[in-house]
Amino acid sequence: MSAVAVEPRESVAVEENYLSDHTVKSWLLTTDHKRIGILYLISVTLFFLVGGAAASMMRFELMTPKGDLLGSPDVYNRLFTTHGVVMIFFFLVPSIPAVLGNFLIPLMIGARDLAFPILNLMSWYVYIIGGSIAIYILMFGGVDTGWTFYTPFSTMYSNTMVVHAAIAVFITGFSSILTGLNFIVTIHTMRAPGMSWFRLPLFVWAHYATSLIMVLGTPVLAIAVALIAVERGFGIGIFNPNLGGDPVLFQHLFWFYSHPAVYIMILPGMGVISEIIPCFARRPIFGYRFIAASSLAIAVIGFVVWGHHMFVSGQSMYAGMVFSMLSFLVAVPSAIKVFNWTSTMYKGSIRFDTPMLYALGFIGLFTIGGLTGMMLSTLAVDIHVHDTYFVVAHFHYIMVGGAVMAYLGGIHFWWPKITGRMYSELLGKLSALTVFIGFNLTFFPQFVLGYLGMPRRYFEYASEFQVLNVMSTAGASILAAGYALPLFYLLLSLRQPPTAGKNPWGATGLEWQVDSPPTTHNFDFTPRIDRAPYAYSPVAIEGFDGYSDHGSH
């Protein structure tokens, strides 16, 4: 690490890097993991805007107790379905793995690319095909089943484009299966000499666990939605009791994937946080092995808790109790991570740069989301708040407060590596604060609303709920501004020359030893690893050239 360049290079513009070739063809036919990461970055950002637009319209409708803005509940139903399907299948699931994971895993393990570069590109095309169908549905009718596609509504009653949506989700699922397979094989076979399992960055561990879930869980989702299409299209009895089917079977199949899917969304986020916290606390990560093992524990236990979504579905009380206990159990590895991150910061020289602000936001919001999850996995409490805004608030704290905060933290952390540019630190901090405040104002009132009994998925509500709903909508506006800010200043940063240097944060990972942006082949030589990760010390390490440019806390 002594060879890290201190001076930002003047001649970077002529230096060949992975961004040098500007033709459209070079992008669409690329097999470079970094370029595919960028392709995903652009695509998931577009889908985030679509899903966000749907959410904004719902929030505006909910300003008043009467359904006055959208005119009909059908439109509202389509909006929340669009929001859910787009945000989960087209934004959250691919966000961190397909953008940051694709970009960083080979760099972090000292490889030139993923194990199957063409498969990697294929996964993006598969994603785009699924996504195109989703956009088509959006423009020509929509779906009103909710992202959960519950039967018998989806197979017998809904008059919307359920089969199209099933096809879109089916196809997109293969994109994440391909990504997962690629990561597993890459992490097993492509590690540089000396990069033993316990020298891997925790980001890689998290992605390894995520990939296992993707490969094992996603086929089940694919089957579940395919069976819906089969029952709707051909009248074969699978879920419809009139045809000898079982509607609860669908819930089992759906949640067998969709609960682990929550961990597909949050585990990579935890990986990001495990990179950011030690860097900005200038401390080695506390309990490395525990964090690594807890990722695997979450992946494993996450597969046996799906029944907690079905406490009121008529499953047996015994099953309910077992699922309840297991759901409490899955909180243990998550708590281990939170405790280890906070322990890492203990006696650290903490700096509050943008990525760190996002990471701290993550810890707080994820903790609230996780603890309310414990309330929901308590059988009796769940029966009270089932299908209310309490549940909506809970999972938004996990998925938005957790996964999206981590994603943005990761984007801000690695933006200098990805593009070679620094962004405005002031605007960055402003965005992190705005998102944090806006998020809490949006979703905390929803806990109260749900506890008071406001059901989810209605476009009208009793007038006593209005104050809290107006708060929530106001928060959503602030949140939207918080999300718009990075779009603005990150794109603006691209107008500057790439002067970020190899290692603006003084981080220890292998990815910080290569150029920013990296060359096409990542490493000029095969790196050899002879130390554990996160060898941070409170004193700025040699070659560290970032801090002096940024304001101190």
Added chain:
Amino acid sequence: MSLPRVKVAGFVLAVCGTLLCASARAQSTEGGSVKDVKFEQKLGDLVPLDRVFRDDTGREVPLKEFFGRRPVVIVPVFYRCPLLCNQLLNGFTRTLKPVKLLPGKDFEVVIFSIDPEENPDLAAAKKANYLKQYGRQETASGWHFLTSSQDSIDALTKAIGFQYTFNPRTHLFTHAAGVVVATADGRIARYFFGIDFPPRELEEEIERAGGGKIGSPIGRLLLLCYDYDAATGKYTLSIVRILRIFGSATAIALFSYLAVMFRRDSRGAASRATALAPHHHP
């Protein structure tokens, strides 16, 4: 949908009816509770072919005499039964009328009494009665109304999963209603519960049992993916079972790959450890 409802309703009615005829007062203690009355499906099990029963002429014959050539429909009853068994035998006879297959030619009917005190005379009277109802006297050789000792009765009822209780006060049995289709080699192929059966299905099932499908390993393998569907009354593709098979296959494939990779890893690490002298980091 309507079909199984009728069946279930018939079954419930049948059990209740028997309970009534077994006297409500006695049921809880001496009669045993309704919990002990069951008709459990023992598909693929063998009936006790060596057990000896008396036919309606009083001749003692082992059960296997009725098996071997054709599939057999077994009906557990007792002849003194005032209500349910009559309903059952009436329903069964009514079902057989439109069926093209004939007793004695295409299959055998074995009706046996669960009461060891009943004698062949009573059985013969019942046979005459139901043959008359059925209206095809030429099939008499295919109808067997049996009686036997407690031992043989126990063996057969246990094999077909037929659990009943005896009420000493009323001298009546509390039992469920249904018929069992067995293959020619004595394996149980299918249950029909209630007192009224769909003729077409009974016919199909007898034909299937005649092919000995249950006995063949291929049929057994196929049955892995099929479940008896209570709603349609047929064996249909079991989505759940297929999903389990493919799901397990996926998991096994993934974890085998991981196992191989981890083994290779640990071997590689060992060889690297010896090959890799302390290396200066460039």
